[in-house]
Amino acid sequence: GAGVSQTPSNKVTEKGKYVELRCDPISGHTALYWYRQSLGQGPEFLIYFQGTGAADDSGLPNDRFFAVRPEGSVSTLKIQRTERGDSAVYLCASSLTGGESGYTFGSGTRLTVV
């Protein structure tokens, strides 16, 4: 597609529920990134895929967070047993190679845990 697409744009869920956030990167971009942005903060790195594999998952805060990219294109970020502290905007980005030319970001998914 023309840009990075993230769905849904907004998600409200109850504490303890499971959520999935989807990212559809630019066609042909091999690298895909997930970031989390809390109010008033800069984006915080979560995980980076090169193709189908996670090249760096050091930013995932705990084992409730998991991400997959099974065919090297669309990625899903999965959050189990959501907590109110998980409320944030989750940003996805993609790049042609390793990101040294800059990423293209999606508009984000605003997750609210009530």
Place this chain on the structure above:
Amino acid sequence: AQSVTQLGSHVSVSEGALVLLRCNYSSSVPPYLFWYVQYPNQGLQLLLKYTSAATLVKGINGFEAEFKKSETSFHLTKPSAHMSDAAEYFCAVMGGTSYGKLTFGQGTILTVHP
């Protein structure tokens, strides 16, 4: 480990005045450096990037930034502010063992008043 410090969480200028947004970085290796802009309720857009070529980098919308290794700085400037420049600006660094992963600063909100 890398880090980015943006001096001033809020900057206010008059329309037509010089814009100066400060960014200092810490990196153990020559870095890649980026400035992104975020308009309300939108994703991040790449303004410009430094990738070890020319130290003065020109970006979109009349912005430029100068890489100064001795000062570990990458300040963003624009000679004459427009009302449409009002947004939040993020400096970010990538490099070394964290290749592919961007580390962002906290952001600077730019206000432009008539």
